[in-house]
Amino acid sequence: MATNDHAPRGIVVFSGGSAANSLVDVFGAVRENKSCPLSYIIPISDNGGSSSELIRIFGGPGIGDVRSRLVRLIPESPPNSERAAIKSLFNHRLNSNAIAAHDEWQSIVDGTSETWKSITPAKKELIRAFFNLLNLEILKRARPPTSTFDFTSASVGNLFLTGARLFSGSFESAIYLLGSICGVPSDLVRVIPAINSNFSHHISASLEDGTIIVGQNSISHPSEVTPLHPRPRRPSLLLADEEEDASSSSDGVPYEDNHLPGSLPSLRNKNINFSKSQTEDLPTRISRIWYINPYGQEIRPPANPRVLGEIRHAQAIIYCIGSLFTSIIPSLILRGIGKAILSSPARHKILILNGSIDRETGPPSHPFTAVDFVKAIARAGEDSHGRGHTGRHINKDTDAVTTSAASTIPLPYTSYVTHILHLEGPGTPKVDRERLAEMGIETLRLYGRKITSDDGQTVVGVRYDSTALIQALEIVMGRGGDAMIRGTLSGGLNRRNTLENPVRQ
Template sequence: MTSPNRGIVVISGGSAANNLVDVFDAIRESKECSLSYVIPISDNGGSSSELIRIFGGPGIGDVRSRLVRLIPDSPVNPEKKAIKSLFNHRLPAEALAASQQWLSIVDGTSVLWNAITPAKKELIRSFFNLLNLEILKRARPPSSTFDFTSASVGNLFLTGARLFSGSFESAIYLLGSICGVDSDNVRVIPAINSNFSHHISATLADGTIIVGQNSISHPSESTPLGQAHKTRRPSLLLADGDDFEDTDPSDLSDTVYEEDHLPGSLATLRNKNIAFSKAKNEDLPSRISRIWYINPYGQEIRPPANPRVLEALNDAQAIIYSIGSLYTSIIPAIVLRGVGRSILASPARHKILILNGSLDRETGPPSQAFSASDFVEAITRAGEESRGSRSARSQLHNDSHSATENTRSNHTIPYNSYVTHILHLDGPGTPYVDRERLTEMGIETLRLYGRKITTNADGQEVVIGMQYDSKALIQALEVVLGKKGDAMVRGGVGSGLGRRNTLDPPRREKR
């Protein structure tokens, strides 16, 4: 009896990587193995922020979006489509309309239930009713009430299931079972298995500290830089905002704490972050140099990774760092205790970084835009910090450029133990791929052709980035993983690929 093939592990966030689900599923089928998605739970923006404010618990939005994206399409089964629509649905952006629509879902009269069979409808409704009861129990009008504005129905269900079972992973299993996700072959694994909130902070190269994932990646309009503390040590962040001498004592007496937030916890972690823009954000004043987890008081903690994450990494034939925000989607999973060691010890021969098709707030500002090697160095330093490396931690406290030079002079950090291959696009807005530096690191690169992403600015169409072509990306991953053999790689562009110039051959390390 032959042993099953080792699995593929994809480390990713939510919305961006959802566009590649079909690609990863095609690779899983071609390799005849399992597929594990490792997803951070540190997001405190959108409707997740309101659930965290009232109930505490992990940031569940990215987990929910991946589970719902994995619901198989079935033209002969309208119920699957209806369940997908239900869990993907967002309540209206106006408070009264949102509350009324929520009540119609709870009492079973909403049109969202029309194509769902009574058995599943009543099962799902039971968790909505439980959550609604918990919301009413926690209500303290007028100071503290739940805001249903733009709430994700899937997030509400996951929270109700978690409160009922007392287990986040049980809630994930229940939602996956109801949605018909093939959990034997495809697993959605939270990076941390916890019923508690786990927040992150970012240290910038100029010493600024930004608290909370939403403030790092796409802050609300009212706080464009989030809760920033210039040159304050991570262990000395002050709860409830700025220094006491800048605080009116009368303001402190009016501070309201929800039942799931400890007195004295950081104000920015208790804020509503329902409304924010992913399209327009001011640039960070300098590069992000470090991501670290904090407790409710802003003190640094080093939480362990979910044991199932380590198990998946320890039995992987390939590890893929997917597209998405580098410092809020990828790094929060890598920096957890145990992950760096498991990546290094993993039997995976291929550790593939799929480079983003455009730069974002986290990999700027434009004057200091990240190159491909900067992405690799950030992943490597996070892995080394996960292992408790003091040298990696000390480098991360320095200026970004000087840290890079220190890293390059220190040959103990094994870059190609964390990343062996980079798949990338080439076009307007894409990160610069410094091939010579990557070759020095022992990393192979594979260039793909994609489609341009455009936006309308002042009546003119402007290219802001590139988007991967699914077929080209599947072919590239198959080339790297060995599906089609070395002959195709040696043949170069267009050799046996079946379509024009979909990819360039890998550039191998100089001997």
């Protein structure tokens, strides 16, 4: 990617969807104060929710997090303005009842839905053109009464993005179109998919006990009891009992009508409905994430060249809050990412530590600490360019997988993480400042607000205060950053928001 040597170096944020959306205004303020571009790197491995049905019928990348970020970036506007109406349209989800959802979709396609109110005819007809194209493609693929598209809880924004991708043949062109319609200033803020592809890319996870979970939704937010597979002797995860069931899927849809050759049965299930707050704990820690092809074999897809270009021209790299193994690491393990981060001119590589422990960074008996987060990020980066630190080797002749003891070569932690911003309180990951200092990593504790359980009785984590986080990022990135020494500040941050204050309700 060609860059202008005189242009200000940008900020690169690795993130997923919903969690990081809460910090969009924070990053926007830092970008504005630094007068530089801001790039969000978003993975496309999500196979849950509305995206799962689009992938089932059309294939293609998981687009939900990309759409979510683009719509979140729409500038604030008066409630009755066209921009507000467009934001509402692309944020809208269809009814949770299948029949009602189908009728609602038809009213949107017909142009009679109330969601079109306040949108000018010119823009309405442009958007409707892509809805009509998608609707035609859905009808062409229908095989009633079994193989039909399920509109239940479908995201209208996801439907538009898919229609635009099918029309243009380009995922990034579809992103550009949605961003342009939404008024996102692409010269200042960029939403870039980690992989530029029109095909689905799924991930698998191995646990420390050797079992394997297939598919991002099953790893992060399973809609049913997580299917745990024993470690395979070969890269293929298509087990014998699954091969016997490959002639038809669980919902009676003829396999040959609906799925690509070799598609894993565990990836053919609908994952439309799931809970992000109520999930079972994993039996052991996640040890590794990798990409798989439709047959379940490990692959090493290359990163989007635009992502590599942004990293190579960055003044700061930020690993945002969110699911560590399904929001951050799927981008880091892509071929080229580790090398780009190692060679990046960015002096500051900042991890914003989660304010709570989730399913991926458990189990409760052995939760991840800040050191574990750093190690996972560094190992992912090293894995992206085959450094062998994972101790996992593939025989090129037989495709057999063998696992050996982890390499004794120390991981270059500070090449991936130089600073950690974190909260402290019930439910937050433990931060061992002395151990992190030995690793060469600076830490800064921030003010936050407690998060309670649904019944309001239990504190489950802490949420960042936007003002404190903006100030901390600016300090680390140049406004007094050299004065920071392992969790204390000599000045520059409002004392009311500092690290030594207790966490407030």
